[in-house]
Amino acid sequence: MRAERIAATGTIEGGTGMADVFVSYSRRDKARVAPLVAAIEARGWSVWWDPEILPGQEFDRQIDAELKIAAAVLVVWTAHSVDSRWVRGEARDAADRDILVPVRFDNAILPIDVRAFHTIELDDAAVSAGGPQLNELLQALEGQIARHAGRPPESVKSVPLPSVPGVASTRVAICVLPFGNLSADPGQQYLSDGITEDIITELSRWRFLAVRSRSASFRYRGDAVDVKLVARELNVRFIVEGGIRRMGERIRITAQLIDTETGDHIWAEKFDRESADIFNVQDEVVRTIVSTLVGRVQVSHAERARKNPANLAAYEYVLKGNALSWDDPGGAEEAKKLFEKAIELDSGYGMAHALLASIRSGQWRDGPDDSDALLAEAYVLARRAVELDENDSTCFSIMAQVCLLRRSFDMALQHMQRAIEINPNNQWNNADMGIILIYLGQPEEALAWFKRAKEIDPYFDQPWYWRSIGQALMSLHRDEEALAMFEHLSASHYRSAAFSACCHARLGNMDQARTSASTCVAMKPDFSMRHFMSKEPYKKTADAEHLAESLLLAGLPT
Structure with missing residues (x-):
């Protein structure tokens, strides 16, 4: 047993004492791990990795x-170490302590309990050449070591912004018009809209x-859409349109792909299937569109399709x-029951788990008591959710937000980065990254991500989006600009009213501050500054203190 463990793990040569980095790997990979260790030691950090096996020691x-x-645990995943x-045990221990930095060679299949973590992809050539993957690893280790020492990293790196889709001339611009509900029942519109949105998500x-x-x-x-007008206004070359008719246990989906420059219908198909086959039809529509536009289907690891639900009724519940308003407590409660x-119908449905997690974390945040049961x-x-569907960016985005509320800041950022990796063209993911960065103390970077979300989708107009931009501006003490953001909100929320009160108070507009504070209390009669701040997960004490002082200045209940 002990020999097996020595073969699996490493330490400093003949070493004792505190090392900055513990390396967990298979001894069969020693030759490819050695350059990693050399790069780490070149930064001046000590490494526990390769033990001299001396008789009688309690290894x-x-x-x-x-x-x-x-301070950090570097786990090197290979075909050998995954077994x-x-x-695996050391990786779990490091993950529980938020000090895990995982890397992977040769696209090794990761153990299921660590697939949710952002893992740096390496190859021997990149390590030898000191490529960007190695730099990413060293930056991750630097952050962990600095945090362990209670100081900021020597070189704080901003989260890189991916390029905005549509900028590169090689991209093919396309839009999917809402599929028509051809059923006699208007109540089936949610199904047509949901299928359309899924096709948009998969194509993106x-x-x-x-x-x-x-x-x-x-x-x-x-009913009558001028495709040339749509193409001109949205600046797209191709348009997908179609319709859905439900007939008992059968469903008919029609879809067509239009080249707006010529007006030609370059592809059209009718699918007449059992309702349970609807997900295969969605996949076929996406696959056909892609293969038609590029002449082949070649999907990368990060582009693999999400796992489809196994039950149509479960999909409809989701x-x-x-489609309900979660800002309304009644809507949130009804959504919870549906999820x-x-x-219950499909225990392997990752998205259902993720959305229920989002509902429960929201109810914890807005709830009146101090129990963490809902957050747990x-x-x-x-x-x-992320265990069930490792290719759905929404699952990782929601996991990031829950980790943020638990104040697991590094894990929140890792999961959010993974969501962006899976689908960088999703405006919700980009805006969610902005929210994470507000609380990590990077409001300027947050604003850049909010801007990118709007560049991806110029019509992105969610109330929480404007509220979050305002919150980032408040962190930068740009209160007048923050107020302008809150004015975008057509239906107010108690958080928006509280933030407006803060801004007015900071600007010396005490009458308006009192009005906004009264609006906040009217919406949430049990509002208290202490309770509110206990659920605001700011990483930096100065940011939290600034907001608390603003709430107090605005006259909100303590």
Whole structure:
């Protein structure tokens, strides 16, 4: 048993004492791990990785001790190490302590319990050449070591912004018009809208496509759409349109792809299937569009399709719940019940778990008591979501937000980065990254991500989007600009009213501050500054203190 563990893990040569970085790997990979260690040591950090096996030493105890005091744990995943229960155990321990930095060679299949973590992809050539992947690893280690020492990293790196889709001339611009509800029942509109949105989401995974957002394309709902007008206004070359008719247990989907420059219908198809086959039809529509536009289907690891639900009724429950207003407590409660029904019907449905996690974390944040039970439930649901569907960016985005509320800041950023990796063209993911960065103390970077979300989708107009931009501006003490953002909100929320009160108070407009504070209390009679701040997960004490002082200055209840 002890020899097996020594073969799986590493330490400093003949080393004892506190190392900055603990390296967990398979001894069969020693030759490819050595250059990583050399690069780490070149930065002046100590490494526990390659033990001299001396007779009589208690290696299990020594390894456990070094693991507990390390500032960062570098886990090297390969075809060999994924089979080691010691490496897997050390990875889990590091993850529980928020000090895990995982890398992977040769696209090794990761253990299921660590697939949710952002993993740096490496190859031997990139390590030898000191490429960007190695730099990413060193930056991640620097952040962990600095945090362990209680100081900021020597070189704080901003989260890189991906390029905006549609900028590169090689991208093919396309939009999907809302599929018509051809059923006699108007209540089936949610199904037509949901299927359209899923097709938009799946197409946006392809890097060569610049797919217009749902909010952009759904402006053209109607029976008679001038495709040339749509093409001109949205600046697209291709348009997808279609219709859906439900007939008992059968469903008919028609879809066609139009080249707006010529007006030709370059592809059209009618699918007449059992209702349970609807997801295969969606996949076929997407696959056919892609293969038609590029002549082939070649999907990368990050572009693989999400896992489809196994039950049509569960899918419908999710569509209905997602269409409700969650800002309204009644709407949130009804959505919760629908997502729970979806999970009852399909326990492997990742999206249902993720959306229920979002509901429960929101109810925890807005709830009147100090119990963390709802947040704990949300975390279990979100973690299950990313385990069930490792290719759905929404699952990772929601996991990031739940981790943020739990004040697991590094994990929040890792999961949010993974969401962006899976689908960088999703405006919601980009805006969610902005929210994460507000609380991490990077409001300027947050504003850049909010701007990018709007560049992806010029019609993106969610109330929380404007509220979050205002919050970032408040962190920068730009209160007048923040107030302008809150004015975008047609239906107010108690958080928006509280933030408006803060801005007015900071600007010396005390009458307006009192009016906004009264509006906040009217919306949430049990509002208290102490309770509100206890659920605001600012990483930097100065940011939290600034908001608390503003609330107090505005005269909100303490």
